[in-house]
Amino acid sequence: MNGKVSTTRTKLERGRSALGPALELVHTGRAPTRAVLTSELGVTRATAGAVAAELEALGLIRVDSRPGSAAGSQGRPSHRLSVRESGPVAIAAQVHADGFRAALVGLGGRLVATAPGCVTVTADPAQVIGEVVDDCARLLRDSGLRCVGAGLAVPSAVAEPEGTALNPLHIAWPAGAPVSEIFADCVREAGIPGPAFTGNDVNLAALAEHRHGAGRGAQHLLCVATGHRGVGGALVLDGRLHTGSSGLALEVGHLTVNPEGRPCHCGGRGCLDVETDPLAFLVAARREPGPEESLLKQAGDLLRTEYEDAAVRGAAEELIDRLGLGLAGLVNILNPDRIILGGLHRALLDADPERLRAVVADRSLWGRSGSVPILPCTLDHNSLVGAAELAWQPVLDDPLAALA
Structure with a gap:
């Protein structure tokens, strides 16, 4: 017995x-x-x-x-x-240089609902995070769905275990702002159930792309992307984000690709962050940035609609060459089996894929011995989906315990 x-x-x-x-x-x-x-x-x-x-x-x-049988199949x-489409959801929030956005995300990386984002981000992180969490709470109430937790994507390296934003360069928040603590407090005060997590926006975009998008199946996935300002990078190894000893790994935006180039916010000069972001493209194309739309949208629209203009094409080639130089250095160091590009970098890849791949192959040791696939990111709002992945992780680890 x-x-x-x-x-x-x-x-x-x-x-x-x-x-x-x-x-x-x-x-x-x-x-x-x-x-x-x-x-x-x-x-x-x-x-x-x-x-x-x-x-x-x-x-x-x-x-x-x-299920229905496929034609000609046997057995x-x-x-x-x-x-399950009516199953639980995770709260997802993102703050960037041009505003914020709230969303509900189900299993499978499925966007269930989104709220229009604001267009201004004040210097007070508590105010901004509080507003986006309020939007999240409204979405959740309107949906009537169960919530497993919340995730926040921010345009800064997030030091762990403190949960502080060390370098929010393109928003006016103070360095060292306790964003994880603020977010968790706002989530709790809004009555949103489940744990709350915070991460860097490009890290979370890479995680989402690895699970649901262009990074599926990669063992050593490198993601490089422009945000609304600046450049970020992330590495996913065997399905897990590589964030270093304290959450600060892969600050690729501060690789030097033009020693005589523009001064960077980090104190250096000619970094990817200021040589290949949307503002750099608009300046190189001799276009005055307008206040009515995000820089990312302005740069992307210009590249798609006026690529035949000599100034625009020249600016694109200039940025592609600098981006390729940075990617080649990363290939030499990291030896990834796939590279995915997001934001303006995705648009540059679409505009002239052969030029970018040729620069990377020519300037990298491993690129010469065997080409590294370079692909565009495929998910809309991938940082939001990645923020939700943080909240879904406890459920993926132990569904019974997380949903008890």
Whole structure:
């Protein structure tokens, strides 16, 4: 009798330990059917079926036991697995140089709802974060959905474990602002359930792209992107963000690519941050930045609509060459198996992909021995989706404990 009880307990424990990995497989689109789930988990069909049923009972996924058969296929098709559209959501918030935005994000990186962002960011982080959290709370009340937690993306390196924004260069916040503490307090005061997390916007964009976008399947993923101002970078290794010993790794915006170039906010000169961001492009194209739209939108629109103009094309080539030089240095140091580009850098890649790839290959050791794929980011609002990933992580780690 004791042996049977022990065996039953072991099976239950094995099934529970598989819940998180199973949910992550469905969440990232790597297990569209129960047959694939069985194979990926390395368990029996019965165990995979029980795990899928438990996740369905928790309101996280949907199991379709009667999927249609593909034309010409034989045998009974496997149960299809998908995230539940009416399931829980995570609160996601983003602050950038031109405003902020709030969203609800479901499993699978699905944007459930967004609120229009403001266009001004004051020098008081508590005021700005409080306003975006209020927008989040309104979205949540209107949706009637369950919330698992909240994530915030900010345009600054975030030191850990303190949770302070060390270099919010393009917003007027003081260096060392305790953004994690402020966000957690605002979330609690707004009555939003679940834990609250804060991270750098490009780090979170890379995490989202690795799980749901252009970075899927990469083992050593390098992401470089322009924000509304400045340049950021991130590295995802074996599915996890590499943030260094205290959260400050991959400040790629301060690589020097033009020693005689523009003064940088960091005290250097000719950094990627000021040589390849939207403002640098507008200046190089001899266009006066306007106050009515974000610099990122102005630069992107100019590149798409006036690329045949000699000044615009020349500015694009100038920025592509400097970006390629920076990427080549990163390839030499990090040896990534894929590079993804976001913001204005994505638009520059689209404008002249061969030029950028040629510069990287010519100036990097590993680029010469074997080309590194350079791809555009594919997700809209990827920093928001990444902020939600922070809130979803405890659920992916242990669904039963997180949703108890």
